[in-house]
Amino acid sequence: MEQLKWRQIALLFSPVVLIPLLLFILLHISPSIAVRTHVFLDGHPIAAIKTDIKVNEGYYDMTDHPKNQSTGAYLGHFKVSKHGFLYFANSAGFG
Secondary structure (H helix, E strand, O other): OOOOOHHHHHHHHHHHHHHHHHHHHHOOOOHHHHHHHHHHHOOOHHHHHHOOEEEEOOEEEEOOOOEOOOOOOEOOEEEEEEEOOEEEEEEOOOO
């Protein structure tokens, strides 16, 4: 069995690092995609895909508000912040 060289090892592991990094960037490249990512990771994949998102006085609102199962609160009002060229969404309650 031939021993792998450092260059071959780097080529084998580069997709392991690059694919998640590119996926993270793509999921935070715009405000609406950041809101959809937040809703998806909160456990509402169908609402994240199907619901329209509208800008309302600096906040992003979902037209169909999913309900958080653990707290019973409705999601639908999000504050989006920009860090560098990436956007991150945080729930701002129901407005």
